[in-house]
Amino acid sequence: MRIYYDEVSKNIVLGATTRLFATESLVASADRGRVSVVYRANNFRELFIRHTQVLREDGSPAGSTLTAVIDYLNTEFNKSPFVEGGGSAAVPIYVQPNEVYTVSTDTQALFRKRIKIGDGARIKLKGILVGV
Amino acid sequence: MSYKFNPFTGTFDLVTPVLTGWAQYLDTEYSAASPFEIVEGTTVTLPNNAGNNIITYLPQGVTALYDASTQKLTPAAVGDYNAITVRFNAEASSTSAYLEFGIDTGNPAGPIFRDVKVFPKGAGVVHPFTFTCMGFSLNNFKNNGGIVKITATGGDVEIYDINYHFARLIPA
Numbered sequence: 001m002r003i004y005y006d007e008v009s010k011n012i013v014l015g016a017t018t019r020l021f022a023t024e025s026l027v028a029s030a031d032r033g034r035v036s037v038v039y040r041a042n043n044f045r046e047l048f049i050r051h052t053q054v055l056r057e058d059g060s061p062a063g064s065t066l067t068a069v070i071d072y073l074n075t076e077f078n079k080s081p082f083v084e085g086g087g088s089a090a091v092p093i094y095v096q097p098n099e100v101y102t103v104s105t106d107t108q109a110l111f112r113k114r115i116k117i118g119d120g121a122r123i124k125l126k127g128i129l130v131g132v
Numbered sequence: 133m134s135y136k137f138n139p140f141t142g143t144f145d146l147v148t149p150v151l152t153g154w155a156q157y158l159d160t161e162y163s164a165a166s167p168f169e170i171v172e173g174t175t176v177t178l179p180n181n182a183g184n185n186i187i188t189y190l191p192q193g194v195t196a197l198y199d200a201s202t203q204k205l206t207p208a209a210v211g212d213y214n215a216i217t218v219r220f221n222a223e224a225s226s227t228s229a230y231l232e233f234g235i236d237t238g239n240p241a242g243p244i245f246r247d248v249k250v251f252p253k254g255a256g257v258v259h260p261f262t263f264t265c266m267g268f269s270l271n272n273f274k275n276n277g278g279i280v281k282i283t284a285t286g287g288d289v290e291i292y293d294i295n296y297h298f299a300r301l302i303p304a
Contacts, residue, residue: 001226015287019228036256048256049225049288 001049003037004057005079012077013057014046021046023080028073030066037073153191154299157198158184164221164258167290170282172229177203178218178280180294197298204277205235205296207269211304216245216265217297218280221258222289224251229287233263238276255287 001015011020014037021039026046028037035054037047051069054062063069135144160183162168170176182200190197194208207214222231230250234243245265253259282291 015226015228031256034256044227045254045256046227047225048223053225053288 001053002055002057002059003062003073003076005076006057010081024078026073026077028070028077030070033066035066035069035073149192151191151193151303152300153189153194154297155190155197156186157182157200157296157298159294160184162292162294164292167223167292168294170284170289170291172225172284172286172288175232175281175283178220178282178291178294179203180280180296182296191300191303194300197300198296199277202277204279205298206277207274208300209304210270210274212269212300213302214265214267214269215297215299215301216267216278217295217299218263218265219261219293219295219297220291221260221293222251222291223258224255224284224287224289226255226287227251229255229289230285231261231289232283232285234281235265235278236281237273237278239272243281244273244278 002013003015004013005011005023006013006017006020009017009020011022012026013019014021014026025040026037027040028035030036031048035047035049035051036045038045051063051066052061054069054073056062056072062072134147134149136147137143138145157180159180161179161181168179180198180200180203182198187196191208196206197208198205205216216235218233230248232246232248234246236243245263245267247263249259249261249263251257251259280296282289
């Protein structure tokens with residue numbers, strides 16, 4: 001079955017495109033030689049399958065070993081719509097050279113402690129800085 | 133017909149045969165270590181090799197209520213009212229999986245005694261299932277026998293400890 005992070009719906013697809021889970025809500029592990037996928041909120045096992053049954057979005061095998069497949073799944077499960085390359089729903093803030101832009105720490109601009117600064121731009125951070 | 137001498141009346145009384153009875157047929161081929169696998173989206177005949185049976189209490193004159201070679205439940209007569217119980221343990225690969233059950237008697241309308249079961253305890257967890265079918269056997273069922281059919285949908289399913297229990301409750 002195809003298991004992947006869907007860039008369009010911003011959710012994890014578990015087999016069927018109608019079966020969606022929020023990002024970071026699932027965790028994969030090995031159990032009795034198979035892949036176990038558990039829903040974190042209630043510790044409920046959603047899947048229990050052989051590693052050879054796990055496919056990527058394009059239908060190719062997710063890995064040749066149990067460990068490789070679990071690594072692939074946990075990478076997919078932890079993809080976020082807020083990181084670069086995810087077709088992000090986050091709003092980019094453009095700061096021109098010599099422009100000062102004030103960002104409060106509770107905005108999503110500081111999500112995962114990341115701020116991207118263009119060449120020649122200056123940025124002034126206001127409030128509690130959790131890391132840049 | 134048979135008669136038995138009654139020493140109190142000095143007459144021969146008609147002995148009524150025991151027409152009700154039951155039998156149990158246990159599969160010995162599939163186990164937790166080596167289960168029967170149903171791939172998602174397929175309908176299969178539930179296997180039962182009847183390797184371990186209880187047939188002591190069959191109705192008088194009836195030799196079997198299940199034929200392991202054809203995998204068919206075999207009612208004793210047209211017009212009987214029976215209780216058929218199918219039990220097994222199953223594990224699904226996904227919580228979205230469910231089982232569709234039915235007994236195929238060759239009826240053009242499809243299997244009878246249809247039922248659906250889900251896996252509420254999650255994937256990879258053993259679920260004991262019991263399908264109880266109370267119903268009559270008419271010409272279709274008597275002439276064709278009944279094949280237990282299982283469909284797995286939404287995920288693969290592994291089945292073992294398969295057990296058929298067939299009781300003839302009301303003879304025709």
